[in-house]
Amino acid sequence: MDRSSAVIALVRRHGLIVAFLIFIVLVSANSPTFLTVGNFLDVIRQTSITGMIALGVTFVVITGRFDLSVGSMLTLLTVVVVDQHNAVGPGLALLFVLVGGMVLGAVNGLLIGFIGLNALIVTLAMLSFLQGLTLLYSGGANVNIADAQSWFALFGRGTVYNIPVPVLIFLASAAAASFLLRKTIFGRTVYAVGGNEVATRFSGINSRWTIFLAYVLSGLATAGAAIIMGSRVMGAQNTIGQGYELTVLAGVVLGGTSLIGGSGSIWRTVLGIIMLGFIQNGLLLLGYPYYVQWLVTWFVIIAAVWIDLGAKRGRLFA
Amino acid sequence: MTARPQDAPVLEIRGICKTFPGVRALDEVSFNVGKGEVHAIVGENGAGKSTLMKVLAGLHAPDGGKLVYNGQEQSFTSPLDARLKGILLVHQELSLSPELSVAENIYLGAWPTNRVGVLRKKKLHEDARAALQALGSDINPMTRVGELSIARQQMVEIARAQAFNANVVIFDEPTASLADTEKAQLFKTILELKERGRSILYISHKMDEIFAITDRITVLRDGKYQGTETTAETDIDKITRMMIGRDLDAYFHRAKSAPGAEVLRVEKMCSSDFSDVSLSVHAGEVLGLYGLIGAGRSEVAESLFGMRQIRSGTLYWHGEETPFPKPRQAIEMGISLVPESRKEQGLVLGMNGRENTTLPHLSAYAQAGVMVHSREMQTYREYVDLLDIRTSGPDQLVATLSGGNQQKFVLAKWLCGHPKLIILDEPTRGIDIGSKSAIHKFIAGLAEQGLAVIVISSEMPEILGVSHRVAVMSEGKIVAEFTGADQTEENLIAAVSERRNVEAPEEGSAERPPVDARAVMGGQG
Amino acid sequence: MTAMLGASRSSAHLPRVTNWLLRNHIWIFLAIAIALFSFASPFFLTLNNLGNVLTQAAFIGILAIGMTMVMINGEIDLSVGATLALANALAIGLQGVIGVWPAVFCGLLAGAGLGFLNGSIIVLSGMHSFVVTLGALIGIRGLVFVYTGENALMVEDFSYTEYADISWGPLSLTALIFLGLALFFQWILAWTRHGREAYSVGDNINAAFDAGINIKRHKIINFTICGALAAVAGILLSMRLGTAEPNAGKIWELWTIIAVVLGGTRLQGGFGNMWMTIGGVLTLAVLRNGLRLLNTPNYVELMVMGAFLILALLLDRFISLRMAK
Structure with a gap:
């Protein structure tokens, strides 16, 4: 293979990373603060909430399904963790939220995995239902953590050796999720269900359980994100998680995980989410208005997915 | 019924070739189709029938050769192109939109409209009604197609032939999902088309149907043209020989092992797809399960593996009564199912x-x-x-x-x-001859190692070549079982045809009086 | 296998009632909802209030018309809420520069143009419409924020907002436009080549291709219609409010999908019509209006709607299961 075709092959396989590196070089050349460890950690810290949710949603997407309820779920769980912190203390509040996240995921999983309803509509319905449940729980009021000195602040605000705790939580969770997806029986069945559900059932695998568990994981990951969120804000509003479902999905798609299911990985999701963070951060450092990043995100999503698809298909146009 | 003279062919196929990666699907195929002729195309699975149809209907472009249609060389750029020029394919899987009306489906893509694109429904309905009536059908053209039975949906497809004034209508396994009375209606329609001077290409596995309604039969094997016979002057044996065209034993490997202890037995197994199925298979034995597509063979296999709900019946595993398993339990017991569709199920x-x-x-x-x-x-x-x-x-x-x-x-x-028992559902479907032979050899090897094997196939030579014993299924029931010297093509064909009472018995099938399959077997043996 | 496939394609064996229910269950829901609220509140079944319901329904309703066109093709458009906001902002923001009607026209053009862009990207790239319009949702919303400078824009000439007050009896201009558009597009679906092709493309794309239908052009047209209608809704909103908030229409795309699906149009494509969509939109609006009349808190409304949607899905599932048997 000559050199130019080797380059083409590299771009095809890792086009996203190449484009990302070019972006980083361009921004670094124009902003001295961009390429610093402090700034990098800052970006990852800012993306840790979206990132946590995305870890769970990745499982769901690989089974070939959607979870649009995570934004509302994030709101509800954040409100609950903050409120329960005041009511029963931080320890029990953490437990409640983690269990609560799994229960909410299980409801999705039951309706989608076991009853076989359409995932898009079920999670949309849950989005609405959980918004209502949040208002019912909070009575419409914002909640704040009364005890400002609580150790609960650690999850969102603490640092260990100058590394923000949310970054550590996110990266550790990503490592665990990656292990689960790549190395375990469960992970294997997630890919199998998304790749070919019929063949998976013909292999004696209960695909319903796999789908159910993927949604439970999505709920659990959202609970983790809610803990970081509550801890960082030390309070919660009733709209705090609005729109997260779509940002998360954008990150997952940007990483190259296909919405058809059967392919994708945790590291790709992490990459996609962090890239979104860097685009945001880089554009701000270059002095563009905040919302220009959304325009750029639009362009990047279309370009990345299109090129990915074109490379798999062998030609750019369908 | 007579074959038309060859000097006025509507369609001449001259040296058509088509290659797919790894497979020569059509190799220099040449024959003629006369005006007003019902022309059967037969061959084993993978012989190239479907590819030929797709070439004729404009779905595939041939790599070589010529299509001469109405005396002119033609090449079709798209299915619509072929349709407009008068060649229409009636798909096995119907190509209709259930939400559209009968009339809209008949004229799909060629609706009469005014200048701004508004449908002229009155004209559309009148035209469609005329086309349907010409075929003797009373279907209301304004009905939504989704509300019709499958047979009537098929009639809608056929009505396209009338509507587009098609000279050549290709039927691809049209009776696969029809009941007997519906079949009779279909044959009547085909004869109607023939009366109107249309030519019909009829692809089927079912010899009784072919001998009932066709004028000539063209045989393909491994993508090559084997010859064309006049139906009235030939018989099933000759056609079958042309289809197989080789010495069975040279290609097929039967296990040399003697059957041992019983591994699986089911009695009176019933479900929504089949009834009263009883069969058994022993260690070291290959049981062939023969039947046409839709006979319920795959459903039986999937039920034994736990993929389908059973209504009643008993299962004995190594002689012990056992509840019907779920797939997971079936795997743990030692049952393997190699499913029919490699890409969808395998x-x-x-x-x-x-x-x-x-x-x-x-x-x-x-x-x-x-x-x-x-x-x-x-x-x-x-x-x-x-x-x-x-x-x-x-x-x-x-x-x-x-x-x-x-x-x-x-x-x-x-x-x-x-596993202890392995069920292979159409194990060589869509596979080239070389690999087929290897798989047959392998199946024999499995039995010799002491496995119980069930092979399901609609390829008669395959089933005869590899099995110790053959059970024949038809319309959800096991209708006959053959072993040893009785295991012949004639017996299998008779057993399958037995339960299908085709209207208007013709010369070809008249030779076979409707008697019990076992009686036929006895009479000839 | 073939027999099974066949069975699910034909509903010939179903009793007439089941067949009717399968297509029209939304009207039963609507009738029950209206009956319940009429009993529960004396204010519900008044001409005035019903007019209000229609006006409230109109915005989601107009979005839902375009969504139905796209969904019958088996596609989806998540960007309608953002497109609405952009047209809303352009119609108000450009008034001072180029005059009222040119500004309105610009809003409309932007919506149609973005729809055209979405459709073109989808058919040219072969990407899932969910991904393409998800990107567009984010990007167009960003565009709105950049254009408005993150502030709410106000009309300078308040006579603009008087258009919203035009009414015909209890029917406001907004409601009239919604009903007119819905009827017009039902006519398109039922009577024109394009409309009939929509079903063929959504249900059996191979058959459509075999019949020579230009599938790419067809889909681009429907996405353009969807974008243009989102702009119409945005412009009507600007007349009603006199302001353009950058967050206008946020998550309305989700409500729109809910309304269309509730009506009975299928996400898989090939099935649905504007009557169903009108039914779905009205049911949502009646629920919302009725619950407000009863002074139920906001959260009940959200929870009822979520539960309602899942109920409708379960019902659909139940009927199709019976159909498969």
């Missing part, structure tokens, strides 16, 4: 060979839920060697493998759990 195409191989037995390759890569690799290597699978490495996705190698991975997947 493999996860986006996974590699290793992952596909171990998929039914994940817990055997894991420690506390964590996959042990070395164990997986060991099995992978073992079966790649054993089955001689050609891959570029353990990471190659099965989607990028050839059909034969994919099928070998399906076998590997179902063998590496060391």
